Amino acid sequence: xxxxxxxxxxxxxxxxxxxxxxxxxxxxxxxxxxxxxxxxxxxxxxxxxxxxxxxxxxxxxxxxxxxxxxxxxxxxxxxxxxxxxxxxxxxxxxxxxxxxxxxxxxxxxxxxxxxxxxxxxxxxxxxxxxxxxxxxxxxxxxxxxxxxxxxxxxxxxxxxxxxxxxxxxxxxxxxxxxxxxxxxxxxxxxxxxxxxxxxxxxxxxxxxxxxxxxxxxxxxxxxxxxxxxxxxxxxxxxxxxxxxxxxxxxxxxxxxxxxxxxxxxxxxxxxxxxxxxxxxxxxxxxxxxxxxxxxxxxxxxxxxxxxxxxxxxxxxxxxxxxxxxxxxxxxxxxxxxxxxxxxxxxxxxxxxxxxxxxxxxxxxxxxxxxxxxxxxxxxxxxxxxxxxxxxxxxxxxxxxxxxxxxxxxxxxxxxxxxxxxxxxxxxxxxxxxxxxxxxxxxxxxxxxxxxxxxxxxxxxxxxxxxxxxxxxxxxxxxxxxxxxxxxxxxxxxxxxxxxxxxxxxxxxxxxxxxxxxxxxxxxxxxxxxxxxxxxxxxxxxxxxxxxxxxxxxxxxxxxxxxxxxxxxxxxxxxxxxxxxxxxxxxxxxxxxxxxxxxxxxxxxxxxxxxxxxxxx
Amino acid sequence: xxxxxxxxxxxxxxxxxxxxxxxxxxxxxxxxxxxxxxxxxxxxxxxxxxxxxxxxxxxxxxxxxxxxxxxxxxxxxxxxxxxxxxxxxxxxxxxxxxxxxxxxxxxxxxxxxxxxxxxxx
Numbered sequence: 154x155x156x157x158x159x160x161x162x163x164x165x166x167x168x169x170x171x172x173x174x175x176x177x178x179x180x181x182x183x184x185x186x187x188x189x190x191x192x193x194x195x196x197x198x199x200x201x202x203x204x205x206x207x208x209x210x211x212x213x214x215x216x217x218x219x220x221x222x223x224x225x226x227x228x229x230x231x232x233x234x235x236x237x238x239x240x241x242x243x244x245x246x247x248x249x250x251x252x253x254x255x256x257x258x259x260x261x262x263x264x265x266x267x268x269x270x271x272x273x274x275x276x277x278x279x280x281x282x283x284x285x286x287x288x289x290x291x292x293x294x295x296x297x298x299x300x301x302x303x304x305x306x307x308x309x310x311x312x313x314x315x316x317x318x319x320x321x322x323x324x325x326x327x328x329x330x331x332x333x334x335x336x337x338x339x340x341x342x343x344x345x346x347x348x349x350x351x352x353x354x355x356x357x358x359x360x361x362x363x364x365x366x367x368x369x370x371x372x373x374x375x376x377x378x379x380x381x382x383x384x385x386x387x388x389x390x391x392x393x394x395x396x397x398x399x400x401x402x403x404x405x406x407x408x409x410x411x412x413x414x415x416x417x418x419x420x421x422x423x424x425x426x427x428x429x430x431x432x433x434x435x436x437x438x439x440x441x442x443x444x445x446x447x448x449x450x451x452x453x454x455x456x457x458x459x460x461x462x463x464x465x466x467x468x469x470x471x472x473x474x475x476x477x478x479x480x481x482x483x484x485x486x487x488x489x490x491x492x493x494x495x496x497x498x499x500x501x502x503x504x505x506x507x508x509x510x511x512x513x514x515x516x517x518x519x520x521x522x523x524x525x526x527x528x529x530x531x532x533x534x535x536x537x538x539x540x541x542x543x544x545x546x547x548x549x550x551x552x553x554x555x556x557x558x559x560x561x562x563x564x565x566x567x568x569x570x571x572x573x574x575x576x577x578x579x580x581x582x583x584x585x586x587x588x589x590x591x592x593x594x595x596x597x598x599x600x601x602x603x604x605x606x607x608x609x610x611x612x613x614x615x616x617x618x619x620x621x622x623x624x625x626x627x628x629x630x631x632x633x634x635x636x637x638x639x640x641x642x643x644x645x646x647x648x649x650x651x652x653x654x655x656x657x658x659x660x661x662x663x664x665x666x667x668x669x670x671x672x673x674x675x676x677x678x679x680x681x682x683x684x685x686x687x688x689x690x691x692x693x694x695x696x697x698x699x700x701x702x703x704x705x706x707x708x709x710x711x712x713x714x715x716x717x718x719x720x721x722x723x724x725x726x727x728x729x730x731x732x733x734x735x736x737x738x739x740x741x742x743x744x745x746x747x748x749x750x751x752x753x754x755x756x757x758x759x760x761x762x763x764x765x766x767x768x769x
Numbered sequence: 770x771x772x773x774x775x776x777x778x779x780x781x782x783x784x785x786x787x788x789x790x791x792x793x794x795x796x797x798x799x800x801x802x803x804x805x806x807x808x809x810x811x812x813x814x815x816x817x818x819x820x821x822x823x824x825x826x827x828x829x830x831x832x833x834x835x836x837x838x839x840x841x842x843x844x845x846x847x848x849x850x851x852x853x854x855x856x857x858x859x860x861x862x863x864x865x866x867x868x869x870x871x872x873x874x875x876x877x878x879x880x881x882x883x884x885x886x887x888x889x890x
Contacts, residue, residue: 555853556826558853559854559873560783560853560874561783561785562875563785563786563789563851563853563874563875563876564783564785564788564789565785566875567790567875567876567878568792570878571792581792584791588788591785592785595785
């Protein structure tokens with residue numbers, strides 16, 4: 154925008170000067186006209202008055218001479234009067250209107266003047282003033298005539314006429330006029346100068362105000378208007394200062410906001426670029442809005458080219474990442490940690506991807522966000538660990554197997570080696586018949602258990618009551634528990650529904666858990682068994698076996714489900730492995746938490762399998 | 770109490786092993802059995818045997834622990850290790866702790882008898 158003084162407008166000062174000049178001119182003109190008129194009238198009146206006075210005086214001194222027709226005296230009187238200033242002529246008419254004295258024209262003595270003015274003057278019975286043009290130069294003259302009466306009678310005895318020149322009066326009037334004009338002109342000039350001065354005084358702060366507003370409009374808000382006129386303009390200035398202060402505060406606020414936004418953006422950009430996860434956002438049209446450096450690196454694509462283009466085009470319509478994002482875009486549902494496989498140039502990348510719909514502040518959907526992580530390295534490491542675990546498990550298994558097989562084998566071997574020598578020894582044979590089959594059975598059981606561990610479940614599931622199974626197991630070990638002062642804390646929910654399962658296998662699993670608990674409490678304690686139904690979309694039974702026994706360290710707890718891992722005095726270490734297998738055969742899970750000297754808790758979760766699924 | 774020249778202590782948590790020593794030596798030697806390390810140490814203290822057959826893998830105090838305890842207590846007993854798993858490290862440790870031999874299960878009665886006769890001659 155361009156802020157400036159409008160060129161079309163007349164400046165306020167000019168206007169003020171113009172208006173005040175006009176007013177002064179008008180007032181002065183009017184004053185001059187009025188004063189001149191008044192002056193002229195006054196001068197004229199003065200002249201008339203003087204003329205009349207002179208005429209009356211002359212009439213007074215001439216009465217006797219008129220009565221006596223003494224023309225000489227009358228002439229002398231007239232000659233005296235005519236010497237007075239501006240008196241052009243003096244005429245005295247006698248009773249018969251004949252000229253008794255005529256200062257300028259002695260030859261007309263005794264004549265009757267026939268001109269119009271003289272006729273009117275002699276006939277008038279009251280003083281009469283007539284303007285006339287006198288002489289060859291047509292001088293403007295007032296002809297003032299006074300009739301002369303004798304006091305005792307009403308008879309007119311003559312007429313006194315004085316011709317009073319108006320030239321002197323005119324020049325006086327002219328002089329007055331000139332003075333007036335001069336004064337008027339001076340007054341106008343002074344008035345204009347004054348108005349210019351006052352206009353300036355008034356408009357200077359306004360101009361300053363205007364300059365400041367223009368500067369402010371151009372963005373310079375560091376102005377303070379200092380006007381001390383003590384009037385509305387000062388008020389205006391103060392208000393303007395206040396306004397500018399407000400604007401400055403607002404601008405500062407805006408600048409602060411902008412700075413915050415900028416730094417927030419930089420911060421966000423920094424987060425995005427230093428994220429170790431890839432991040433892509435798309436808008437509702439499926440166009441890529443954001444793509445961070447890690448995404449660029451993982452996808453091996455050029456960010457510049459991708460941003461703003463359609464994800465489908467950039468990645469391809471069958472790209473798993475596109476499919477996930479597109480799925481979230483259309484369903485509005487996010488995905489958590491989905492694992493995808495990318496094959497490119499014979500290289501396989503594994504990513505975990507989480508997506509979520511993006512909404513603006515008002516909850517309106519604006520797109521989809523995907524965060525992904527390259528877990529290829531992790532996968533490889535996991536695979537290595539799994540292999541190591543498998544090898545370690547195999548080692549434990551082999552060692553366990555060796556121990557468990559070699560002991561009975563050793564016994565059998567000794568008996569067999571002694572057999573030829575002691576065939577005739579009945580006591581030996583008796584021991585032989587007890588020991589050898591027993592040891593062979595041990596090996597057989599071991600083999601059976603091992604097979605059981607690896608066997609696929611073949612028996613169909615049937616409806617069963619978990620609580621009843623648990624109570625049977627507890628009942629079986631009741632004697633031993635009593636002996637060892639172990640208290641059974643029954644927390645079984647008696648309203649549990651029946652579940653589908655293999656009763657024999659579950660019995661074995663529960664039995665192992667109870668035996669385990671009893672062996673963990675050689676000095677007594679309590680075994681708390683609880684069962685509860687977790688009712689949800691996927692209902693499950695939650696069964697816990699908590700003992701107050703010796704507990705285990707973390708290493709032992711971690712390995713407890715591995716075959717041949719045992720800490721017990723008796724047993725081969727397959728019990729817990731088998732228990733886990735049985736629970737897993739029921740699509741369930743088993744977890745253990747334990748604390749040394751406090752006790753151990755086994756938590757079993759078994760889904761309540763619906764009838765239609767029970768055939769597996 | 771004096772060390773009994775003809776007394777053999779068998780230490781093993783496996784009943785089959787104990788039974789097999791019973792039938793092998795019961796007629797010729799005085800046999801004492803222990804199914805754990807603590808019992809073994811108690812017997813060695815109370816009635817020192819001329820020879821001990823000691824299993825390695827036992828719950829509680831295992832064979833190596835028993836050897837360590839014997840060395841600590843400066844007990845002079847001839848000990849033969851009997852074990853199901855061959856681990857060179859265990860064998861070396863047992864020998865360094867004073868075991869005179871290391872026999873693998875399943876045991877061969879010829880070896881067992883030979884050692885017994887040699888030691889208890």
